[in-house]
Amino acid sequence: MPLRAAKPPDGSTLFKQQCATCHTTNTTDPVRQGPSLHKVIGRHAGKADGFKYSAGFAQADFVWDDARLDAWLTNPQAVVPGAVMAYRQAKPEIRAMIIAYLKELN
Numbered sequence: 001m002p003l004r005a006a007k008p009p010d011g012s013t014l015f016k017q018q019c020a021t022c023h024t025t026n027t028t029d030p031v032r033q034g035p036s037l038h039k040v041i042g043r044h045a046g047k048a049d050g051f052k053y054s055a056g057f058a059q060a061d062f063v064w065d066d067a068r069l070d071a072w073l074t075n076p077q078a079v080v081p082g083a084v085m086a087y088r089q090a091k092p093e094i095r096a097m098i099i100a101y102l103k104e105l106n
Contacts, residue, residue, distance in 0.1 A: 011101025040064050041106045056082025069099050
């Protein structure tokens with residue numbers, strides 16, 4: 001009997017696999033290594049309640065949008081020098097699915 005094809009991951013699954021160790025997507029979970037990403041689209045960088053940001057974010061003067069998140073997930077330190085996030089995602093299709101999921105949370 002042939003095996004069924006595996007279902008490709010969606011943004012929620014990718015977030016859980018690649019981001020949820022450090023980030024939550026709601027406001028009721030305790031803060032993790034990174035801030036909650038609930039309603040991150042449209043939020044001023046470095047302004048999540050209850051999270052102590054790195055010094056690099058003190059200089060950040062932008063609002064998170066699709067393009068900024070895409071650049072951030074590609075290379076965080078290029079977007080915010082001094083940022084401590086180590087995660088990078090080279091594949092544009094993976095970044096797009098994660099960003100689409102984050103947009104659903106707004």
